[in-house]
Amino acid sequence: MSFSSISKQKALCAEEARGEDEVMELIPGLPEEVAEKCLLHLPFLYHRLFRTVSSNWNRFLTADTQGAAKPSTVAATVSLSLPFLFAFAFDPVSRRLQCQALDPFSRRWLLLPPVPSGVAAAAGSFAVVGLPARGEIYVIGGVEEGGEKAVRSVAVYSAATNGWGEAAGMRTARGYMAAGEVGGRVVVAGEDGEAEVFDPEAGRWSPAAVRGGAPVARYDAAAAGGKLYVTEGWAWPFERAPRGAAYDAATDSWAEMARGMREGWTGSCAVSGGRMYIVAEYGEWRLKMYDESRDAWRMVAGGGVPGEVRRPHVVAGELGEFGGGGRRRIYVVGAGLDVAVGTVRGGAEEEERVEWEVVKGPAEFVGLAPCNAQVLYA
Template structure:
């Protein structure tokens, strides 16, 4: 195991965007301060012959500047007026990166304060390993840090937050929020037709599916619906065969997997449902899959991996052919990563965020056995730890998403 120290004892957490907050009776709405940025300023300066970098064509210079780390933008913007225009707005910065096809991964962690329960987003630049903040979600002040549904469309740089629990009355919410990394802003979307908390959610072919969960009266639901992000409209899909809240969910082979999950002591066998959007049909989850799903899941290389909460936090992978689980070769999650933790992935990397937002990064390697005719896949993992700065020591993780920008 390798440990990576990415910050000093009091390393700062930077704002990913420059924002101001205004209050409305129900929502806090984030607004980007654009008064300092005249869209015509850069054009006028370029026509005057002021280059981005002396001696380089502007297109080459822009390729260089858009690779500079975000945490140093406050310094870069002081170089000249054109640099100020480029680095003065993170929305403009990321929009230019999108135009030129940059796709660097960023880990968005939804966290809450240990004592107050106050929620906030922290963002880790997975290239520079520096932490940043984004504007607060425009939701009610008193919400529980658990119970939301989170989905993302990584290569479009957007994530959605749905439902949740209003903490002062314990009622579920029908709220839907969208965050765009390229503008660094939240938007309030059309509400779900049914208020939900602790429900399944996932993206299949660009469509966002939600299912089950707890209603505003805290009864378990069997209904499901789908959001078309382009149109912003919700439509019903087939109901599940049972009323069920979810412990974990995943999208595998174009299907939405929803598990009720194990709870200690193991008195009750967990339930699980699988939705196929092609047939608009639900079916019971395979026995081995639901009984061995004892932790938080990610999908890597077309396989379902679970960070188990009961077997010394070892990593295991599901074999659909045998309806069984195989241990992944390698050590368990490093001891520095304490529960509760949340899990996400990018390419062949798995990110486990624990207390104080320390992160275990697992490098997944795929191997093929030479001793079987079926050439069954085996996997191994090696871990390294990315320690968070002390300024994040009071935070606990709830969920995480990876976006590219």
């Protein structure tokens, strides 16, 4: 082989090697971990478009649905992904359930695919549970509109595909239930005391322990610390103290809710940074935080929810803390999808304080009445 042929062969091999290196790099010139963070912060609505950029981008952006490259732990998902607020609301004209997503950073609402027809027709009869780390929202059961027939069906929204699908139906048809995420699974509790658990990895429901005692009419529910809390809350005319129960997933057992928790549960609860917060239904809609060591709700300093956010309202919280310094974020979604964004600062050793910012809903949302809100990391 001539010297020139050898040189050409070496040059070709070097060129191929360079080409392989370029293919292997998500973003040429950036360290892999930096490139991953950049791609994970791309708006989830445009992932289909971004997947056409290169085969590497396609593999990375679809890895979460194939069990590959993307981080799978909750900590990695929370730290590398962006939180989006998903608000479910009823249009009084069409009487259809809608779902909109708010990007808290750009303050823009994103247009999502319509909720499948026939899902959760009767307002307030169904349960909505978000699995933030998986980027999924489940709309569970409910009562058919115009009747009293409960349904077993479960619809699931995936941020990875920006689309709706069907999940396995519940073992028992249910309406007006409590539900929440506990340990990465969906726990559903009926007013009759029966409960069941959905494993999203296995795609199936299994029975849970039956809650004994008198029925607990669902008023509000929240999941925190490996438990699902269900409470009747205080309601006029205050004829008796409210009942409450707590389901422990680790032991598959129910217990009566602590007295201080149930007697102080006077509003809608959101969990953020592992802490339970209530937006009080009375007065100025002040924020309270549950102190488990004292079994008491402590008032959070700062003003109440701004008055421009009107009833009806729903609440949601971000899974983790953000920006350092132990800051936590609470969302209060009001009529017309006006949103009060509360940033809570402070910790166990110092007084907590909340600062509010209002994001006005678009004019076309003026007639929408919110019924649920969830935060997903997408």
